[in-house]
Amino acid sequence: MLNILTFSRVPSLASSTVLPVLGGIAVAGLLWSFFEPESAATLLVWTPYLARGFAMNILISICAIALGSLVGLILGALELSPRALIRFPALVYVQIFRNAPHLVLIFATTYIFPFEILVAGLRIPFPDWIKATIGLAIPASAHIAEIVRGAVQSIPTAQWEAAAGMGFSRSQTLRWIILPQCIKRVLPPWMNLYASISMGTALASLVGVNELLHAATDASTAVQRTDFTVAVYLTVLVWFFVYCYPVARFTQNLERRFAVR
Amino acid sequence: MTESKREERAILVKMEDVHLAFGQTQVLKGIDLEVRKGDAVSIIGPSGSGKSTILRCINGLVTPQRGSITVGQTAVHELKSEAERIPLRKRIGIVFQQYNLFPHLSVLENIVIAPVRIQGVGRPEAERHARELLARVRLSDKEHAYPGELSGGQQQRVAIARALAMRPELVLFDEVTSALDPETVGEVLAVIRELVADGLTSILVTHEMRFAEEISDEVLFTEGGRIVERGSPASLFHNSSNPRIHSFINGLGSGAKTRESAL
Ligand SMILES: Nc1ncnc2c1ncn2[C@@H]1O[C@H](COP(=O)(O)OP(=O)(O)O)[C@@H](O)[C@H]1O
Ligand SMILES: [Mg+2]
Numbered sequence: 065m066l067n068i069l070t071f072s073r074v075p076s077l078a079s080s081t082v083l084p085v086l087g088g089i090a091v092a093g094l095l096w097s098f099f100e101p102e103s104a105a106t107l108l109v110w111t112p113y114l115a116r117g118f119a120m121n122i123l124i125s126i127c128a129i130a131l132g133s134l135v136g137l138i139l140g141a142l143e144l145s146p147r148a149l150i151r152f153p154a155l156v157y158v159q160i161f162r163n164a165p166h167l168v169l170i171f172a173t174t175y176i177f178p179f180e181i182l183v184a185g186l187r188i189p190f191p192d193w194i195k196a197t198i199g200l201a202i203p204a205s206a207h208i209a210e211i212v213r214g215a216v217q218s219i220p221t222a223q224w225e226a227a228a229g230m231g232f233s234r235s236q237t238l239r240w241i242i243l244p245q246c247i248k249r250v251l252p253p254w255m256n257l258y259a260s261i262s263m264g265t266a267l268a269s270l271v272g273v274n275e276l277l278h279a280a281t282d283a284s285t286a287v288q289r290t291d292f293t294v295a296v297y298l299t300v301l302v303w304f305f306v307y308c309y310p311v312a313r314f315t316q317n318l319e320r321r322f323a324v325r
Numbered sequence: 326m327t328e329s330k331r332e333e334r335a336i337l338v339k340m341e342d343v344h345l346a347f348g349q350t351q352v353l354k355g356i357d358l359e360v361r362k363g364d365a366v367s368i369i370g371p372s373g374s375g376k377s378t379i380l381r382c383i384n385g386l387v388t389p390q391r392g393s394i395t396v397g398q399t400a401v402h403e404l405k406s407e408a409e410r411i412p413l414r415k416r417i418g419i420v421f422q423q424y425n426l427f428p429h430l431s432v433l434e435n436i437v438i439a440p441v442r443i444q445g446v447g448r449p450e451a452e453r454h455a456r457e458l459l460a461r462v463r464l465s466d467k468e469h470a471y472p473g474e475l476s477g478g479q480q481q482r483v484a485i486a487r488a489l490a491m492r493p494e495l496v497l498f499d500e501v502t503s504a505l506d507p508e509t510v511g512e513v514l515a516v517i518r519e520l521v522a523d524g525l526t527s528i529l530v531t532h533e534m535r536f537a538e539e540i541s542d543e544v545l546f547t548e549g550g551r552i553v554e555r556g557s558p559a560s561l562f563h564n565s566s567n568p569r570i571h572s573f574i575n576g577l578g579s580g581a582k583t584r585e586s587a588l
Binding site for chain 1 (some may be wrong): 384386407408411412414415417418419421423425426428429438439442443444487488491525
């Protein structure tokens with residue numbers, strides 16, 4: 065289970081291998097639940113609870129990709145700095161967190177950050193789901209930094225020279241000339257990463273975040289029947305599949321279309 | 326172009342004893358040149374002789390190790406950082422052999438982006454000026470086209486309009502027709518000819534000898550990082566005693582040869 069739901073090291077693997085496997089299992093599970101009408105009925109009762117859990121997965125994934133993209137964009141720009149003192153820390157961060165197990169990062173953020181923060185005498189709770197989001201956003205930012213760096217380096221240096229000749233500074237060139245040309249190239253790997261993050265949100269269940277996998281475990285514990293347990297975990301698979309597969313397919317289409325150009 | 330008054334016009338660019346090396350390779354070995362306001366100065370010479378490097382020294386894209394360069398009141402050799410070179414570059418337009426238009430922007434956006442983003446000109450004013458420039462380069466009907474949809478000659482004329490959009494005091498043309506199909510060379514040269522006639526100050530690196538002879542106030546011949554001969558077009562093209570110049574010019578005789586040597 066964990067293996068399937070962890071990020072794949074190479075983002076595109078997520079769409080090419082994992083998802084069809086998930087899909088196959090999911091279809092088999094659906095067929096099976098038709099022959100077990102009782103567990104199907106129980107499943108229906110638990111569906112709203114599971115749906116609330118899945119909403120948490122979606123929330124975490126969107127927040128993680130947003131935070132990861134913002135930080136990754138900045139890191140990618142820093143990695144390209146002509147000054148070693150700026151470039152080096154960014155490169156180190158990226159190398160470390162691109163190769164760190166995501167579950168470990170989620171555990172780390174959960175136990176490193178306090179459960180509440182004191183701001184001007186005000187106690188603000190720091191919920192576990194935000195910590196898990198940060199845990200997922202860290203490796204995402206490292207991946208995005210690499211995606212951005214690769215895309216920027218693929219733009220011909222003549223574009224930099226033309227902009228410099230007109231009086232653009234480095235950051236103005238990046239902002240107005242280079243990054244806009246990178247979007248086409250960055251979009252497919254970015255969406256692949258989003259599919260990976262979405263699947264990775266299930267890891268948050270292990271630090272007690274009440275997301276879909278956690279909700280499924282709750283349901284299974286409450287009902288205490290093997291056939292229902294199988295049905296509820298298969299439901300988890302189906303939902304992840306239904307959410308991630310269209311993203312992966314759309315990405316593949318984009319990649320194909322850009323490859324033709 | 327007004328030959329008689331040339332000495333009275335103010336000096337805009339002055340290079341003295343400029344030496345530049347890339348690593349161990351000495352590329353410029355003592356360049357002296359003077360360009361007056363309204364001048365058209367052509368630089369000719371074999372490939373690798375340092376012509377492009379001379380242009381890039383003037384707008385601070387590369388920094389020589391020795392010598393002085395002044396553009397108007399600015400001592401270019403004293404500018405220490407990229408940030409200090411930016412005001413200089415805003416005053417100097419440059420047009421490249423490969424056009425280097427921004428492929429993600431329409432023709433109009435290519436022309437207005439620097440005035441709007443760098444100079445802070447209002448968009449309506451920038452667009453009005455851009456349309457005026459497009460009319461000048463005879464591309465009024467192409468303002469919404471993207472660079473990829475245009476011929477080489479059209480792209481190069483957009484690049485010229487883009488350089489003029491900053492209202493530069495000086496425009497550097499670096500072999501702007503060398504990458505073009507023979508049919509489109511003429512349309513680009515016609516545009517430059519008009520600009521020069523209207524008083525634009527320019528330095529042109531070119532292999533188009535007849536054109537250089539026709540429009541230049543002075544022609545410089547470079548070889549091996551030095552200016553080995555200079556003078557009026559007539560003296561350089563017809564009365565030079567330097568056999569290297571003869572063989573170079575004769576070698577460029579046909580149009581096809583011109584483009585070959587540029588590659
Ligand atoms: N950025 C650079 N780094 C190293 N060598 C360079 C660079 N730019 C130009 N050169 C070298 O400097 C010499 C002169 O180049 P250039 O000024 O482009 O000549 P030209 O424009 O006359 O063909 C060539 O030998 C070229 O290889
Ligand atoms: Mg050159």
